[in-house]
Amino acid sequence: MSKKHITTRINGEDVEFLAEPGASLLAALRDELGLTGSKEGCNNGNCGACNVVFDGALVNACCVLAVEANGVEITTIEGVANGEELHPLQTSFLENAALQCGICTPGFIVAAKALLDKEPDADEARIRHWLAGNLCRCTGYDKIVRAVLDAAADMRRTPA
Amino acid sequence: MTDKPNYRVIGTRPVRPDGIDKVTGRAQYGADTRLPGMLRGYVLRSPHAHAKIRGIDTSKAEALPGVKAVMTAADFCAPGQTVDQLPDLSANLMAGTKALYRGHAVAAVAAITDEIARDAAALIEVNYEVLPPVLDVREAMLPGAPILHEAMRSRTPTGPGENPSNIVAHTLSAFGDADAALAECDVVVDIVTSTKMVHQGYIEPQAATATWNPDGQVVIWTCTQGSFPARQNCSQILGHPISKIKVIPTEIGGGFGGKIAVYLEPVAAVLARKTGKPVKLTMDRSDVFEGTGPTPGTSIRATLGATKDGKFKALKADMAYENGAYPGAAATYATMVAAACYDIEHVKIDAFDVVVNKPRTQDYRAPSSPAAAFAIEQLVDKAAEKLGMDPLKLRLANSSHEGSRGPMGMPFSRIGHAECVEAALDSPHYNAPLEGPNRGRGVASGFWFNVGLRSSVNVTVQPDGTVSLVEGSTDIGGTRASLAMQLAETIGVEYEDVKPAVVDTDAVGYNDVTAGSRVTFASGMAVVEAGRNLIKEMTARLATAWNVPADAISFSNGVFSTADGSKTGTFKQIAENVVGRGPGLTVSGSVNAGFLQGGGFAHHIVDVEVDPDTGKVQILRYTAVQDVGTAVHPSYVEGQLQGGAAQGIGWALNEEYYYDETGRMVNAGYLDYRIPTTLDVPMIDTILVEVPNPLHPYGVRGAGEPPIVPPLAAIANAVYRATGQRQTQLPMSPRRILETTGKLG
Amino acid sequence: MFIPAMMRSMTGGAAQVPASGATVRAVIEDLVRQHPGLAGRVVDENGVRPELFIAVGSEEIFNLDQAVAEGAEVHLLAAIAGG
Known part of the structure; x- marks a missing residue:
């Protein structure tokens, strides 16, 4: 299957990337976008190390498909601090x-x-x-x- | 207790230097390594617990587009060597002629994507001859049990055994005459316990990335507890010189003993050699459970005898520990810790190290001690009940102390077990009434050696008068902070003026593993030595600058001064103005702190409530007491006690490797292998007892390991008080509780 | 002299054996003379074997030429690390 073009907004910035249809949001964040702050502890939703906020809802990024990110607003750990100011x-x-x-x-x-x-x-x-x-x-x-x-x-x- | 010196930095609670990177997601852990042109690797694992490998056909995998290399155990063989001749160290990483546990690696693939590597692994054809597995430690000891290693003969006190056996070693540890002494005791209590294999459960799975240059230079990025021992092991497995291997430690997401052994590192290196490209390998959670080293399951029979006035006279035990698929020394360790809390004249322990068709076991926080304490500390509780004594006062009356003979026969130096028990007796928790039905309070003690071993650091003076501290011990729980604090204390600067960094194996002298509760102790000694060397060198330079003899300059409280007080300068002033004009100044501190740290003791108090209908045990209140020598950074010391207690709570109540009869671990994920969550533990109160360790300049004692030792028995003792039923098997799951209370079927 | 459990097959099962000498090295040489099975198992040409360590009384020793007092206990101990 061919990769899908995804447009999303991550930590306040517009982001585009190509997603394998079967890839998780976690894999896309880490491998495609270099946002390695979200961690993989279990890859099946049990440990929470990959928690991100997805259109206002807390999700395990390992249990969301990357293609589902299209048109969505996402906050990862890299977006929690406000510039130089820690949360x-x-x-x-x-x-x-x-x-x-x-x-x-x-x-x-x-x-x-x-x-x-x-x-x-x-x-x-x-x-x-x-x-x-x-x-x-x-x-x-x-x-x-x-x-x-x-x-x-x-x-x-x-x-x- | 001796008065504590008035430290300036030690005992404060500054923010750790690596903290900001870790709360912002910037810190680079094992799986975060990214290199240009990097390939992804995948390891194929045996689906069988015990099987001969007749052949491996990798041709279909190699033919898959995107696959760059496939390897098997044959790639670990030296020229002329065959896979059946590989040493255990290599054979555990890649099975040669036999797969000895489900999850045992048999081949690995490097490909342009993770998905292609996985698809290729599925195309590898392994011709297995499936053999019956042996999974229970006592069954493995019986004649007629399936044999894992045909060539293995037991080591026994009377020499090697004659026939193949799964018993690696029978170790007899005896002082006095336990049998005769038991016969004369007024009170004799016994117990038979069994515990299951459990995992360290670090949240970060293993990950390693390697490059192999055409000139043979190898670089390995890995989340290891010890970059220098990892380099040594890679050198042995790869048959490649140490000088050509550089290990760069990434941040490490927990270890607890499970990240001492190498698993992926040599595999990544071989795949990098074969492909000429960087290769990254990562484990998933089931790989971690099935393919790395948990801690042994055990079977223990023990008897304790005491006089009617409560003096322990004799302890006798028979302890069998699983070593997993390859020989180890878990039971031998147990003989060295089992009776350590008490001064007992007559001790006889028969220990059996046994191989079974489960993953090769590795150390887990105070290895071998918790399961032994699960038996012994329940015996002490039983004795207290029979004697009609308070269980803490009974422990105090029999406590080990300076000069009493430890479990290895040698006398203890200054230790703090009795002080821990006294602190527990005085604690708010122990003095608070516990009321209500189905509730009980339990106590237990625990011991771990703590070791020293070898550490090296470099300290460099920077032009602005700050110092950089270069370490080789990977930082798992805040040791950059605890070492920087010791340097700041030694050279009289602010903690914030010390900038620590953990570097690779080419950049600093030898460091042993971050394990054995040793880094704050032994690397701390290296730091103090480096600090003293630095002051000496600065004094020499200052003598020239001030035109006075070096011995006319003294240094105290961070200030250099001449005897008459005419010239003075703070460390920072001298560093900036005198050292800053001269050649660069770097000093080292290197120590071999040996094996003995004097020993660490813990004592825990726990209140539980047992639901009579469901069998669920809820922890109501928990207090961990421990002699920590000197708490360098009290918050991180408390954290060690709290974390160790929580791991012990998981071990006691939930965690186990649950096998079906074919040898498949059926709960190889966090959903079914339940480690404690926020809902399973309460706030954990800590009491830091500080009996300074005479072997360390600031009195430090290792703090990491002792706190996992008491919880198993403390909770079992509490459940007994709540239900009237002794708990002799772990975990004390709801089902097990209902079985013992007769509420199930 | 205290022998660790794993090496007692070389001392006929004995956990404690008498040995004499003015230094730790001399005591070990005397031990090996009495129990030749221990040759090369305690010290080799490069010093103490890495799987062992030695203590006199409750103190670990790093120098084989350290003096040993009359009646002192010399302990051979199995090396151990931890998690």
């Missing part, structure tokens, strides 16, 4: 030592941002429920959950 979640992850190896971190930050953008008052129980699709093997989640709680408080104090 409060990124700052909070650093200050709370919420990463060890760091491979799951992009997925957690994208997922947590998707939550806090909609539910700025999310409490620990809600955060744990929302992040249950993101696997981390290093931290035991304690410092991740605290980092998200801190960032939420920070964002409530200084709304974007």
Whole structure:
């Protein structure tokens, strides 16, 4: 089958690329577009390391076909910071030592941002429920959950 | 406890130097390597757990358009060597005459795309003669069991065995006379446990990329725990000199012992040689489960005897550990850790290392210790119950201490097990009442050696008075920060003025693996040595500049000064103004910190609630106590305790390699091999006990491994208090709980 | 002298054997004289075998010429790393 021409918008910029009909959005982001911040941990939707925001919805990029990106607005980890200015979640992850190896971190930050953008008052129980699709093997989640709680408080104090 | 010195940088919690790259997605991990003209590789794996390989026909794969090369084990053979002569190190990477586990690599393809490589692999015809597999460690030991290695003879205390056997070694570790002592004990408790194979579960699958130049220069990018040992292994497997191999470590997405061994690196190198192009290989999650090295399943029988006033007198155990498909020493390790927490006069442990048709096992965080503690720490709990004693006070009364004989026969140096138990006794958690039905509290201790080994660093003074710190130990959990902090402490500069970098195998002296809880300890020693060398060299240069004898200049708290105080300068001032005018200044620090770190001890407290209808165990509260010597960066030390506890919780409650009778792992994915999620663990409280380690200039002790040791037994002890039923098999899944409580069928 | 479990087939199963000498090297030479099966298994021409390490009392030693006091315990130990 021939490749499909895809027009999409990623991190605020118009992007065009050619997609194999069977390729995942994750493969397209990483291999075609060089956006390797989205990680592959399982390639079947279980680990959340490839989380991106897809027309406002949090998805696992490994479970979305690249061709589905046509006409869609996508935010990846590379688009979370505002230029040189880190997002409060990124700052909070650093200050709370919420990463060890760091491979799951992009997925957690994208997922947590998707939550806090909609539910700025999310409490620990809600955060744990929302992040249950993101696997981390290093931290035991304690410092991740605290980092998200801190960032939420920070964002409530200084709304974007 | 001795008073803690008043450190300036150590004990603070700065942001890690590599942090921004990791929260913005810029950090380059194993699979992120991209080179011009790069091919993609794919590894074909055996669908059978045990099979002779009669032949491999790769012609159809080679004929597929886009395929550039295909390799088999024959490509690892030296001239004149045949595949049946390959050493285990090579044969585990690519099966020669026999596939010994499902997932065992048999061939690999390089092609212009990942899809074509996969399609080509499906065209490789492997002629298998399927053999019956043996999957259970005790069954593998029986006469008549299918034999994995016809040439293998058991090593036993009385010499080699006569017949082929799956028992690699029978190791007897004995002090005193355990049988006689047990006969005289007032209280004797015993247990029979079994645990299943579990995986380290690092989120980043293995990945490697290689180039092979016409002059034989090989470069390998890989997410390894040890770039220098990886280079050594690649050299052995490829029969290629070390001087012609450069390993460039990428960032590493978790390892826990599972990324010490090489898997893809030599395969990528051979495919690069055959194609003349860069080749990248990545594993998917099922490859990781089936084709890399998990930690052994075990079968343990153990007996503990005590006097009526609660003094442990004798421990006797029989421990069988799976090594997977090739010989290892997992059970031998177990003899060296099993009784380490307690001062027991009479110990006898028979340990059996056994091969089975499962992946070759590798180290996993405190290897061999958690499964042994699952048995021993439940025995201690049983003894406490029989004696009517508090389980912590019983542990305290029998604790190992400085001078008491450790499990290898030698006396311990300054250790902190008793201090951990005391801290647990004093903890808010242990003193809070636990109320409500189906709830229970459990405790357990754990031990790991922690090792030193070899580390090297280079330190260079920059023109602006900052320093760069060049390391060779890959950073998995924040060691750039913990090493930069130790350098800042030593040379009296701000943490922010130290710029650490992890470099390749050509750029710094030898470094052993990032494992054994050694980097902050041993690389820290190398950093301190380099720092002291730097001050010495700067003092010499300063003597010339100030026109005073070098011994008239002292250095303390980051300031150089003459004895009369007439001339002074901070490190940064001298670096900028004096060193900056002279030739470049780079110093090294290299250490062999040996095998002994003095030992790390942990103690955990856990409250659980068991759902009587579903059998699900919920962790209500968890506290991890550990002697960490000196916590250089307390947040990252806490993180080690929390992460280790969570891995132990997964091991205790959910995780197992689940096999069908053909030897197929039926849960080779994260959906069915369930590692803990945010919903499975609560906040994990930590108590950092700091008994400074006399072997390290700042008192550091390795912190990474001990925290995975106690959780298995601590949770089992808690479930017992909640249900009245002992849990002797892992995982304590809902089904298992219902079976033991009689609520199932 | 304490012998690690994996090498006891060379000492007739004994975990502890007496050996004498003024330095660690001399003690090991005496051990090998008594138990020739250990020749080349503890030290070779380049020093201590990489699969072993040696401690006197609770202290690991790196110099085979280190003095050993009368009655001291010399431990041969299996090298181990971890995850």
